[in-house]
Amino acid sequence: MAAPLPSRAEAxxxxxxxxxxxxxxxDREGLVGTPERVVRTFxxxxxxxxxxxxxxxxxxxxxxxxxxxxxxxxxxxxxSHCEHHMVPFVGRAHIAYYPAGGVVGLSKFARLVDAxxxxxxxxxxxxxxxxxxxxxxxxxxxxxxxxxAEHMCMSMRGVxxxxxxxxxxxxxxxxxxxxxxQVRFFTLLRCGRDRTAG
Numbered sequence: 001m002a003a004p005l006p007s008r009a010e011a012x013x014x015x016x017x018x019x020x021x022x023x024x025x026x027d028r029e030g031l032v033g034t035p036e037r038v039v040r041t042f043x044x045x046x047x048x049x050x051x052x053x054x055x056x057x058x059x060x061x062x063x064x065x066x067x068x069x070x071x072x073x074x075x076x077x078x079x080s081h082c083e084h085h086m087v088p089f090v091g092r093a094h095i096a097y098y099p100a101g102g103v104v105g106l107s108k109f110a111r112l113v114d115a116x117x118x119x120x121x122x123x124x125x126x127x128x129x130x131x132x133x134x135x136x137x138x139x140x141x142x143x144x145x146x147x148x149a150e151h152m153c154m155s156m157r158g159v160x161x162x163x164x165x166x167x168x169x170x171x172x173x174x175x176x177x178x179x180x181x182q183v184r185f186f187t188l189l190r191c192g193r194d195r196t197a198g
Contacts, residue, residue: 011039045081048118053129056111057137060102070142072096072188073109082153083120091123091149091165096185097134098141098174123149123168131170142173144185 006014012035019026019034026035074094081088093113116129131145146169154164175181 008039011042012036015039044118045079046118046120048115051115051118053112053115053133054137056108056115057104057133060104060138062102064099064103067103068099068141070096070098070184070188071103071106072185073106074189076110076113078113078117078149080117080119080121080123080126080149082151083122085153086120087152089121089123089149089151089153089166091147093130094144094146094148094189095130095134096142096144096175096188097138100139100141104138123147123151123166127168127170131172135172140173142175142181143171144175144182145170146185146189 015035015038016026019031024031026032072094073096074092076093076095077091078093079088079090093109095109095113112130112133116126116133127145127147130147131143134140134143134145146167148165148167150162150165171182175185
């Protein structure tokens with residue numbers, strides 16, 4: 001059984017402690033309201049813990065004229081927080097699937113990405129969670145998920161290399177079994193970017 005969540009007052013007290021630990025005075029004018037603001041920010045950036053991602057894929061549309069080709073939603077922006085350092089990583093997710101019996105509303109994928117991204121994460125886990133949820137609840141003939149992100153734990157601290165991108169992928173069904181489908185996925189991603197750049 002999970003331990004009960006700390007109260008808001010306890011969370012704000014923890015922020016005050018961290019401010020003191022960092023070497024500042026939580027009672028000075030500029031910081032008096034900071035603990036409350038930080039807790040409100042945590043509620044927003046970690047809202048994924050209060051969502052059940054599976055609920056987002058609960059309904060499909062079957063009246064799609066027999067459409068069975070790839071559906072690709074690319075460049076879904078997201079922000080998350082590294083579970084190792086609690087600093088942000090930001091990027092874009094690309095999701096493709098081959099429907100089997102129906103399609104899901106396209107906005108559901110953006111909401112699915114956010115539901116998992118707004119938690120303490122690793123990019124590898126985030127990629128897998130998105131793909132697994134789609135495969136479990138839509139049972140598509142194939143699933144492809146690609147995430148590109150810049151990690152502030154690399155650009156703000158440690159090696160401090162700004163602009164480095166990390167790319168992760170997860171393929172299921174026909175995307176996993178047929179390399180030509182992976183090529184098609186990457187080609188569609190590239191073609192969309194070429195048109196945007198032109």
